[in-house]
Amino acid sequence: MSTNRVLMPFKEHGHSHKKCLISAMTMAEKTCCTRGVKLTKLRRRVLELVWSSHEPVKAYDILDKLRDEHSGSAPPTVYRALDFLRAEGMVHKIESLNAYVGCGEPEHSHIGQFLICRDCGAVAEMDDADVRELLAEKAGSLGFHIDRELIEIKGLCAACSTEHR
Amino acid sequence: MSTNRVLMPFKEHGHSHKKCLISAMTMAEKTCCTRGVKLTKLRRRVLELVWSSHEPVKAYDILDKLRDEHSGSAPPTVYRALDFLRAEGMVHKIESLNAYVGCGEPEHSHIGQFLICRDCGAVAEMDDADVRELLAEKAGSLGFHIDRELIEIKGLCAACSTEHR
DNA sequence: CAATTAATGTTATATTATAACATAACATAT
DNA sequence: ATATGTTATGTTATAATATAACATTAATTG
Ligand SMILES: [Zn+2]
Ligand SMILES: [Zn+2]
Ligand SMILES: [Zn+2]
Ligand SMILES: [Zn+2]
Numbered sequence: 001m002s003t004n005r006v007l008m009p010f011k012e013h014g015h016s017h018k019k020c021l022i023s024a025m026t027m028a029e030k031t032c033c034t035r036g037v038k039l040t041k042l043r044r045r046v047l048e049l050v051w052s053s054h055e056p057v058k059a060y061d062i063l064d065k066l067r068d069e070h071s072g073s074a075p076p077t078v079y080r081a082l083d084f085l086r087a088e089g090m091v092h093k094i095e096s097l098n099a100y101v102g103c104g105e106p107e108h109s110h111i112g113q114f115l116i117c118r119d120c121g122a123v124a125e126m127d128d129a130d131v132r133e134l135l136a137e138k139a140g141s142l143g144f145h146i147d148r149e150l151i152e153i154k155g156l157c158a159a160c161s162t163e164h165r
Numbered sequence: 166m167s168t169n170r171v172l173m174p175f176k177e178h179g180h181s182h183k184k185c186l187i188s189a190m191t192m193a194e195k196t197c198c199t200r201g202v203k204l205t206k207l208r209r210r211v212l213e214l215v216w217s218s219h220e221p222v223k224a225y226d227i228l229d230k231l232r233d234e235h236s237g238s239a240p241p242t243v244y245r246a247l248d249f250l251r252a253e254g255m256v257h258k259i260e261s262l263n264a265y266v267g268c269g270e271p272e273h274s275h276i277g278q279f280l281i282c283r284d285c286g287a288v289a290e291m292d293d294a295d296v297r298e299l300l301a302e303k304a305g306s307l308g309f310h311i312d313r314e315l316i317e318i319k320g321l322c323a324a325c326s327t328e329h330r
Numbered sequence: 331c332a333a334t335t336a337a338t339g340t341t342a343t344a345t346t347a348t349a350a351c352a353t354a355a356c357a358t359a360t
Numbered sequence: 361a362t363a364t365g366t367t368a369t370g371t372t373a374t375a376a377t378a379t380a381a382c383a384t385t386a387a388t389t390g
Contacts, residue, residue, distance in 0.1 A: 158308025
């Protein structure tokens with residue numbers, strides 16, 4: 001199968017995450033610049049906090065950290081930044097967790113298919129055309145026209161499977 | 166494709182919903198009886214309220230109705246009943262809406278694939294083996310082992326497509 | 331620089347869900 | 361039948377998630 005585009009793979013548990021963070025921030029700066037939208041200081045900081053790991057991050061955890069840095073932070077502060085970042089495809093919401101993850105490829109917008117490890121909490125993101133086509137076909141057979149799909153899969157990642165042995 | 170099991174199809178907009186309700190309640194009584202679990206008066210009433218339409222129902226809307234009937238109702242009243250009904254597979258939660266729908270085939274447990282009409286709000290439920298297999302294969306190619314899938318698809322149902330013309 | 335727009339600050343509140351403990355209903359075994 | 365344990369429900373309080381509404385500040389543009 002050639003269509004299994006992996007927008008963000010599972011990383012080794014011991015990897016140097018700093019590189020992920022730098023890469024994501026660099027990509028975000030570039031993408032915003034290209035689009036002529038503003039990655040303000042606040043939005044940048046929220047994106048950094050979302051990218052603090054490969055695990056989904058809670059809005060109020062972000063808020064707690066923002067408050068440490070600036071007392072004037074409140075729920076709208078973080079939700080507005082998240083709204084902007086989501087609109088620009090830099091962050092996705094994991095609906096089943098009420099939490100947010102950074103996107104591996106914000107430069108072209110897409111709908112992600114998320115794999116969520118029950119053990120380490122890490123999230124990988126796929127964008128698989130076969131899956132989309134099959135779902136479109138199946139839904140189509142019921143006369144349903146798809147606008148948007150939400151796919152969130154829970155299970156065990158390769159690294160955690162190995163560690164369990 | 167022969168695997169497209171439809172657990173709950175989209176119904177005609179003008180259909181007599183009473184039959185859906187009676188059928189669902191009958192099935193629930195029978196299933197609970199078979200399993201030796203108790204469909205108490207409260208749980209039955211909550212299930213009826215969930216089945217008041219084919220649209221997902223909010224917990225606090227259920228609570229409002231319960232309160233009309235019995236002043237001692239509180240959030241735990243409805244969430245406990247929903248927990249029971251979900252555990253028995255009679256109700257599913259639509260995570261992207263924080264709302265609950267009745268299941269078309271509670272007698273055997275399953276994971277549903279939900280189609281949600283953006284126009285009329287109705288929900289259909291599929292349980293398609295092809296989709297499950299494809300996702301297992303794609304996830305497997307990343308070394309990921311699936312426990313549970315969450316699939317919620319937004320779009321336009323056949324009836325609403327027709328009405329738009 | 332004035333006018334406008336975009337972003338952030340601020341206060342309040344809405345929505346969704348759970349914790350913790352008390353009481354009532356039901357089952358079962360003496 | 362009654363004591364005992366178990367399940368279900370009642371009750372109060374609070375946690376967790378998210379948005380509304382309006383004020384202020386910063387950035388853009390004519
Ligand atoms: Zn990393
Ligand atoms: Zn893992
Ligand atoms: Zn119906
Ligand atoms: Zn419809």
